[in-house]
Amino acid sequence: MPQGLPRRIRYAFVTQGLLLILAVVFGVSVVTLITRDALISQRLEVEAQAFWERRAGLRPPGQMPATNALQGYFRGQGEDEDAIPGFVRSLPEGMNYMYRLQRAILVQRRPDGVLYLVLQTRTVDRLMWSSAAAMILLGLLAALAITALTYRKSRGIVMPINRLAEEVSRWDPLQGEMSAPLAISAGAGDSGREVRALSSALHGLTSRVAEFIQRERDFTRDASHELRTPLTVIRVASDMLLSDPALPAHGRRSLERIQRAGRDMEAVIDAFLILAREGGVAPVSEEFDVREVALEEIDKAQALLAGKPVELALVGDAAPRLFAPRAVLGVVLRNLLRNACHFTERGRIEVEISPDAVAIRDTGIGMSAETLRHAFEPFYRADAFSPMGKGFGLTIANRLARRFGWDLVLESEPDAGTVATVRFTPANES
CATH class of the missing domain: 3.30.565.10 (Histidine kinase-like ATPase, C-terminal domain)
Structure with a gap:
């Protein structure tokens, strides 16, 4: 059965759905990562700005940040580095992200010293990726819903064509015309009208082809039967002449040629009669x-x-x-x-x-x-x-x-x- 077109459309929509899923997952992941880094960077920048303002006397003095999530270290000019954790000493200035350790480290250098802010990002990561998972789920549901609706609409357009193709594939020209034109539901819209027009045109074509085949078959049968009568007369007459002992040699040769031609013609007629029954009575x-x-x-x-x-x-x-x-x-x-x-x-x-x-x-x-x-x-x-x-x-x-x-x-x-x-x-x- 000619299922090629619906199958290709189904594969196309499955491929489209998979690509859309990948795009949603990738897009949400990238956006989440960028947003996470931006939020962490903003928080550390705010903490660093507050520290420098306190050190410059622009704010009341305060302690270095020291919480479960945020830890601060400061090394003044000429001071020993022993108080600074080893994993932050060699970091370059600016934001440094340690994704495996779930840490973000801001390093800022000023004339009077170097500030190190270490933020544990476990809580932020959990919050951000939970939000990302929720967005991915909603995006996937929306993508699946859109794909399903589009596939259903496309299938409704294609199925009448597929049904018409099945009818054409089942049609045997030797067995007569195709069945009645394909019935299309009123909801098929413009595509339904086009398929109905195509179905009617094919139905008319099959009718003409069937009529042509029947005319050819009738002509072959009738002509073959009609030709048998004169051939029988020729054969009988030539047999009678050949039985005459007084027939000269050149006349006998001519009659033998007539008989051979008659046998050849009978063979052709036999073949035509058999072929004229193709699709009919064998x-x-x-x-x-x-x-x-x-x-x-x-x-x-x-x-x-x-x-x-x-x-x-x-x-x-x-x-x-x-x-x-x-x-x-x-x-x-x-x-x-x-x-x-x-x-x-x-x-x-x-x-x-x-x-x-x-x-x-x-x-x-x-x-x-x-x-x-x-x-x-x-x-x-x-x-x-x-x-x-x-x-x-x-x-x-x-x-x-x-x-x-x-x-x-x-x-x-x-x-x-x-x-x-x-x-x-x-x-x-x-």
Whole structure:
């Protein structure tokens, strides 16, 4: 089922949600860290300013800050550093943050001494990161809500298109037109109107395609049936003339050519009748011996080699049986044998039967790699001016083989001959 578009949209929204979550977490974390450092820096600056003002006599004298969170140290000019903790002595002037130790240290140097303020940031950190967690949670909830609403809206727009794609994928042109145009709910808005228009257009197209296929099928069937009557008359009349012992040799040769052409035409008509039933009523299947059908077609093909130094023989001891329309295999082999006879001027044509295939091997002119690529295309001929063949024998054989689940494979080299193999699938083996 064509679920590609909804799946891609779902993946896009999942990716968008994850990126949005990462952005929220990263953004809130950075803002929290900057805000924390700014608050700590401001507090220490205020404490330092108050200390210097007291020392300058601008404020009443007071003690150095000494609380659980804030500890102050001062070393005057020329005084010993022993009273100063070792971890702050070597710090540069300005704000120093020790995130692992959860401390912030302000160092200020003046002409009369150096001030050290050490702040324990555990309480500030807990407060700030708790606030950050709350903001992240609210941001995630908002992001999820927005993503869910947007996905629901997008899904509502896409689902009618997906349903229409499913209907188109299920439609078989050989089975008639597609079902009625897709019904879209009134809440779909502008997109619903567009999908309804597309659905109606596709429905009209399928109707025209179905009508065209039916006309083609009817024409093929009717024309094939109508052509049988004059062909029967030609065959009967030529048989009666050939039975006349007084018929001159040149007349006999002409009648034999007429009969061969009539048999070729009958083969084409048989193929057209079978192909005209594609998607409709299939020919009656039966269990039959592949070897018997091959022998019948070899016998019919002998007349095509009249006057040619070519031997036509059946090889292989296998005797597979198939459950399929007997006439179909006959038409396929007849077309392949006719091709082999037309393009083989001397040598040998072998029909080899194996347990799962029939191979027709000739010593004819062969085909180039370019010709092989186009061999199954209708009316394609490597030599457009050649009087042999009309260019659709292999096309008919290939279509019939595919119709019943067989594989037709060609192997050929120029001036080395061709091997055409009809391989039966296990489902068709008895």
